[in-house]
Amino acid sequence: MSAVDETIVREYFEAHGFLVCQRRKYVVQTRQKSADEEINLIVLNPQCSGNVPATFELDGETLKQVSLAIVAVKGWHTEIFSPGLLAHQPKIFRFVETRSVEEAKKLVGGDGLLKILIVPGLPRDEKTRERSIELLRAKGVDGVISFREILGDLIGRVHTNRNYQKSDLLQTLRLLKNYGLLREPQMELKLKAKRR
Numbered sequence: 001m002s003a004v005d006e007t008i009v010r011e012y013f014e015a016h017g018f019l020v021c022q023r024r025k026y027v028v029q030t031r032q033k034s035a036d037e038e039i040n041l042i043v044l045n046p047q048c049s050g051n052v053p054a055t056f057e058l059d060g061e062t063l064k065q066v067s068l069a070i071v072a073v074k075g076w077h078t079e080i081f082s083p084g085l086l087a088h089q090p091k092i093f094r095f096v097e098t099r100s101v102e103e104a105k106k107l108v109g110g111d112g113l114l115k116i117l118i119v120p121g122l123p124r125d126e127k128t129r130e131r132s133i134e135l136l137r138a139k140g141v142d143g144v145i146s147f148r149e150i151l152g153d154l155i156g157r158v159h160t161n162r163n164y165q166k167s168d169l170l171q172t173l174r175l176l177k178n179y180g181l182l183r184e185p186q187m188e189l190k191l192k193a194k195r196r
Contacts, residue, residue, distance in 0.1 A: 005075030005147075006040055009118050011169050012150045013071075015157055016063050018043040021107070038095040041071040042104055043116075050112075056133050058116065058143045060153050066143070069114040070095060070104045075147065076120055083131045092117070096140035114142040121146045155182055 006022070013020050021042040048067040055062055072095035094100065096115045104113060117136065122144065123129045136144065154170070160178040164170035176182045 005073050007169055008150060009073050010041060011167060012154060013043045016060060017047055018045050038072055039070045039100055039104060040073045042108055043069050043071055044108060053143055056143055058145045059149050066114055068108060068112055069116045071116045071118060073118040083135050093139045115140060116143045116145060117141050119144050119146055121148060
């Protein structure tokens with residue numbers, strides 16, 4: 001996982017009022033990661049007392065219902081998290097193993113600790129999407145957030161008349177927006193053409 005992906009996710013949670021802890025500051029290269037090294041971020045929302053999100057697919061609105069979570073970032077931006085991929089990639093789920101969760105609980109307590117997976121996207125086909133969600137839930141994942149949701153939210157929050165010099169990511173988004181390379185999302189209408 002690249003530092004860019006983690007930076008994007010960190011900015012997203014911070015923009016929503018979360019306190020973010022990055023547990024590991026090193027990269028494991030010569031050995032396999034231990035289970036507790038699979039957690040990329042631990043997030044705490046001081047404004048929330050409950051910890052039961054309404055849906056499995058989280059967004060900026062439902063994120064308000066999360067008070068404490070461990071987060072794993074899987075920025076495979078060329079793949080969709082389909083049942084086939086999930087079945088053949090057991091290391092995706094190492095962050096939900098007991099050892100990882102216990103390590104996080106030592107740091108922040110454990111009442112209502114959720115396990116959130118950041119994914120490039122889920123399948124568009126409804127049936128395949130539901131099977132993917134069932135598989136993720138069965139493995140112990142409590143919620144997912146797509147990179148599309150994260151980037152869209154951050155782009156929507158950036159204003160061209162502000163200087164974000166303390167955040168390279170937000171400053172880059174501001175510049176792209178300022179020069180017309182990023183546009184505000186537009187409403188998509190599905191209209192049938194009338195026959196004449």
